[in-house]
Amino acid sequence: MTEQWVSFSRRGVAELVHLKGEIDLANANDIGRAIVARTTTADAVVIDLTAVSFLDSAGVRLLDFIVGDLDDRGKPIRLVVGERGPARMTLQLCAFRADLLTTDLDKAAAELGR
Template structure:
């Protein structure tokens, strides 16, 4: 996790699946408590199953409920982005990379 342009950027590495999703969600929520904006960077994520999708949905909901805008950075040609598009993740939440996500949130 790191800060950029007043937002917290959280990188999710490797596979986010049934074995890791609960820990990922807990760790992200604990480490990003007072953010004014959050980018969930899925660029280094190699796999996202249904548990990973639920985790991502709960993170988006939690940050939105806190009043912190959130964007998800996922490259358009990757398997993770394919999965997000397949399940109908809101296009307004998606960005091709972290810079684009930060640009959208910070104007």
């Protein structure tokens, strides 16, 4: 059911999560469950938000939860938000951790040393 919003692949040792479309109250919980199930054993996680067209507070809370969970387990994470776009704008407005935001997949991989 979540395939319309989330897909997965690998980039080196990192689990790569691709999100697309609108991430909001209607789907954030389902997306979160899919991400947690897939990233539980990952050494590192990259979440690509460049195809997200809308991100509301439920989506921000979802990302905050995932970041907190990975931080607690000592696993690095990066959020790919592009140079501009809805996800970047929303996360910046919410004062989301800027150290986790990057512009593209290559930079994310380099920052994770993978």
